[in-house]
Amino acid sequence: MLLGQRRRGMLLTVDRLNVHYGSAQVLHDISLQIKAGELVCLVGRNGAGKTTLLKTIGGFLKPTSGSISFQGNRIDGRPPEKVALQGLRYVFQDKRVFSELTVRDNLELAAFPTKEPLEQAVKRLIGIHPKMEKLLHSKARGLSGGERQILLLGRALIGEPALLLIDEPTEGLAAIIIREIAQVLESLKARISMIIVEQNLALVSRLADRIYIMKEGAIFQEISDSNLIRQPQHYQDYL
C-alpha cells in the first residue's frame, strides 16, 4: 500500500493485555483499537505504562496474557524484527541514532531489510526536512536533538510502514524545534497511522484524533470528541 493513501479499517487491536516486569504487573487489561489513518495519543503521568505499552506492541516486551493483532495478524510475543517487517515501526524516546554512521548510512541500514531503494529513502527524508540534505554525509553523532528526531522519523518511514509508534518526540527539545517536529508530524498525519506518547498537551490537542489517558498501568479514559481534544484543560489534570 502506498504512503500517501489514507488507509481505512482496523489496523491495530490490543485486547486485554497484561504485562509483568518479573512479579510486578505493569499493564492491566489494556484494550484499545487504532483505525487506519488515525493519530492516537497516549497521555498520562510518568510511570503510567505508556512506554511499556508501546514496547509491548513493538515486540520488545512479551505480554503475560492478552493479544495484539496488527492488520489482522497476531503479533504479540513476536520478536521486534518480525514486527518491524510487518509494517510497524518504533521511534524511541531517547533519540539515539547510530552515531558512528553518517546520516546516509543510517538510512541505508534501515532501507536494506525493506528493500526500498536508498535514494528513495534519502528523497523522503529531504522532503520531510530539506535542511537534512546538507547533513547527509555527516556523522550522526554531530546532529542536534531536533535533527536526530527528524532522522529517526525519516528512518522509521522507510519501507512505507502502516503504523508508527513514537515515544515522546518532543521531549528535551527547544520550543522552536518542537514547532518543526510538530509540522513534520502534522504533514505525516495525512499519510500514516501513528500512536504517539506525548506529555506536551498543546501538541496533543493539535495532532490527536483520539486520546487514551493512562493511569497506573491501565487505560483510564478514552477521549474521541474532537472538541474536547482541542481543549487540553479537560485532561491536563491527568499529567
Place this chain on the structure above:
Amino acid sequence: MLKKIEGSIPLTLLLIAAGFLAYGYLTSLLKMTDFMIFCIFVLGFDLVYGHMGQLSFGHMLYLGAGAYGAGLSAKYLSPDPFLALAAGLLVAGLAGAVLGPLLVRTTGACFALLNLAFNQVGHFLILVPLAPITGGEDGLSLTFSSYGWVNFSNLTFIFYLVLAVLLAVAFLILKFESSPFGLLLKSVKENEIRVRFLGYNTYFYKWITFIFSAALSGLAGALTVLNYGYTNPSFIDPTRNVEVIFAALMGGAGQVIGAVVGGTAFMTISNYLARYILRWEMFLGVALLLIAFRFRKGIWGYLREV
C-alpha cells in the same frame, strides 16, 4: 597522514607489507612469519571483539581447531599442505557454526565465559579422549609435500605465502568494514536492539560474523602447523587466550592496522624482551595499565589522533 593511510585500502596494504618486509629482513624471516600468523589470529579475533563488540575468552579453541584440522588431515588423509590449510579453515569454521547459534545469543561476561568453557572442553578432548589420534600431550609431528618451489620447509617461501595470506585477510576485512554488512555490525555493536527494530535478525548476522572469525582463527592455526611442522595442545591451550586479547587491546580494537600493530607489538615484546628480562610478562601488565588509563584506543588509535 595516518588517517589518510587508513582511509585507503591500497595504502593500508602497502604499509602492512612494507612494515613486515623491512622488519623481517632486519631481524628474522622465521620470527616474522610467526608474527604475521599471530596478526591473522588477532584480525580474526577482532571481528568478534572490535567489530561485533563481544569479548571472547576462548578464541584459542578455533586456532586449535584449525591447527588440529590441518594436522589430522596431513597425518591421516594426505600430506598435501593446501588440503591441510583448507581442512584447518573448514574445521574451525564448522566449530564456529556449531557453537555460534548459542554463543551469539549471549553477551558480556556470559559470552566471554561460555567461549572459555568451550575452549576448556576442546582442550580436554584433544588431551584425553582423542589422544589416540591427536597424540595427546605429545602432539603430532608432520611432514608436508612439496611441489617445485612450493616448499613449506623453505623459510622464504612460507614467509611470502603468509604475507600474501595476511594481506588477503586484511583486504577482505577492509572491504567488509565499508560494506552494508560492516555498517550493520557497527550498529549492532552500538545498539543491537535498535537494529532489531529496523527489521534485522541480528543473531543471524552475528552468527555469520562469528563463523568468519572462527575460520580466520583456524586459518592462523593451520598456518602455524605448516610453519612448525607439528601440532600440540599448546595451540588450543585456554590459558593463552590472554595473548590475543592483549594484542587487540594494545593495537586498537576494531581497526585492521590496529590489530596488525597490536599483534606485532605483542610478539615483539614476548620474543625480544624475554631475551633480556626474565619476567617480561610484568611489562605486559604495565603496558595494559597504560592502555587502560592513557591510551584507550590502543597504539594505532592514539597515533592516528595525534
